[in-house]
Amino acid sequence: SAVISQKPSRDICQRGTSLTIQCQVDSQVTMMFWYRQQPGQSLTLIATANQGSEATYESGFVIDKFPISRPNLTFSTLTVSNMSPEDSSIYLCSVAGRTGNYGYTFGSGTRLTVV
Amino acid sequence: GDSVTQMEGPVTLSEEAFLTINCTYTATGYPSLFWYVQYPGEGLQLLLKATKADDKGSNKGFEATYRKETTSFHLEKGSVQVSDSAVYFCALSRNTGNQFYFGTGTSLTVIP
Numbered sequence: 001s002a003v004i005s006q007k008p009s010r011d012i013c014q015r016g017t018s019l020t021i022q023c024q025v026d027s028q029v030t031m032m033f034w035y036r037q038q039p040g041q042s043l044t045l046i047a048t049a050n051q052g053s054e055a056t057y058e059s060g061f062v063i064d065k066f067p068i069s070r071p072n073l074t075f076s077t078l079t080v081s082n083m084s085p086e087d088s089s090i091y092l093c094s095v096a097g098r099t100g101n102y103g104y105t106f107g108s109g110t111r112l113t114v115v
Numbered sequence: 116g117d118s119v120t121q122m123e124g125p126v127t128l129s130e131e132a133f134l135t136i137n138c139t140y141t142a143t144g145y146p147s148l149f150w151y152v153q154y155p156g157e158g159l160q161l162l163l164k165a166t167k168a169d170d171k172g173s174n175k176g177f178e179a180t181y182r183k184e185t186t187s188f189h190l191e192k193g194s195v196q197v198s199d200s201a202v203y204f205c206a207l208s209r210n211t212g213n214q215f216y217f218g219t220g221t222s223l224t225v226i227p
Binding site: 006012033041042045092096104105106107108109 | 120158159160161204208211215217218219220
């Protein structure tokens with residue numbers, strides 16, 4: 001399975017600022033996914049990042065707040081913009097196996113605290 | 116729509132106790148089913164999976180059987196260890212497409 005490097009692993013940010021999270025995969029993958037895990041809750045899909053096209057956002061998430069880049073088949077970034085304390089969460093990137101049968105591989109996550 | 120319902124926690128067990136974490140799903144067709152584990156301060160790791168009815172996934176002493184008749188995928192371990200303390204997530208995915216559904220997670224604490 002793929003190996004994912006995600007950074008930063010954690011950060012404490014001031015409200016109103018932005019943070020860009022990077023996700024690097026050791027193999028080429030068609031789709032990369034960004035999830036949010038709010039404190040004590042399960043994972044919520046933010047968006048699907050396709051190389052060469054706009055990311056597809058889930059209901060409740062918008063590009064202005066969570067812009068995503070996908071410049072090539074091994075790399076993606078998620079930016080959390082104009083942060084507020086409600087954005088304090090763990091953000092995870094993920095890639096799928098060849099099909100849904102193979103499950104997802106997750107990065108180790110970015111633990112974001114907004115103060 | 117597709118969904119996963121997972122036993123609420125937290126669960127606290129003594130070392131060597133038997134563990135069951137219930138998971139049921141709602142889905143059309145034949146999804147694949149997964150258990151993920153999240154150790155403190157870490158990301159999610161795939162624990163085990165099953166891709167068709169009656170399949171049994173197993174890993175590190177954990178087992179789960181895909182029961183289509185009861186739409187369940189309960190996680191079991193015969194003798195838990197302190198190192199099993201983590202949050203466990205049940206999940207399903209379609210065999211085609213990319214949507215992946217997670218349960219709410221069950222926190223397990225094993226005490227010596």
